[in-house]
Amino acid sequence: MNSVENEKPAVPGDAASGSEGESHLPMNVNDAARFLGVSPQTVYLWVERKQIPHLRVMGRNIRFLKADLLPFREQFKQEVENGKTAEA
Numbered sequence: 001m002n003s004v005e006n007e008k009p010a011v012p013g014d015a016a017s018g019s020e021g022e023s024h025l026p027m028n029v030n031d032a033a034r035f036l037g038v039s040p041q042t043v044y045l046w047v048e049r050k051q052i053p054h055l056r057v058m059g060r061n062i063r064f065l066k067a068d069l070l071p072f073r074e075q076f077k078q079e080v081e082n083g084k085t086a087e088a
Contacts, residue, residue: 026055026063035066036073 029047033040044062046052053068 024065024067026057026065027069028064029062032064032069035069036076 027035029040029043032052033043036043043052047054047062052072053064055063055065057063
């Protein structure tokens with residue numbers, strides 16, 4: 001058996017690669033929290049307050065598009081740098 005056959009080829013747009021190609025694939029709450037650098041609880045709070053762009057799938061499942069989170073993350077970073085975020 002050839003060792004090359006066992007290796008998994010790199011897939012363009014693979015989530016682990018961090019490329020822009022996966023921006024159309026929805027992320028779950030944990031992935032979005034990791035992407036934004038906050039806890040999943042914070043993401044749920046933002047969803048509840050309608051402060052973050054999100055999608056509802058099959059009722060209670062929440063998904064996020066990377067393309068929607070990029071501007072949100074940049075705005076959030078600016079507010080943190082300027083000290084304008086509300087303290088809980």
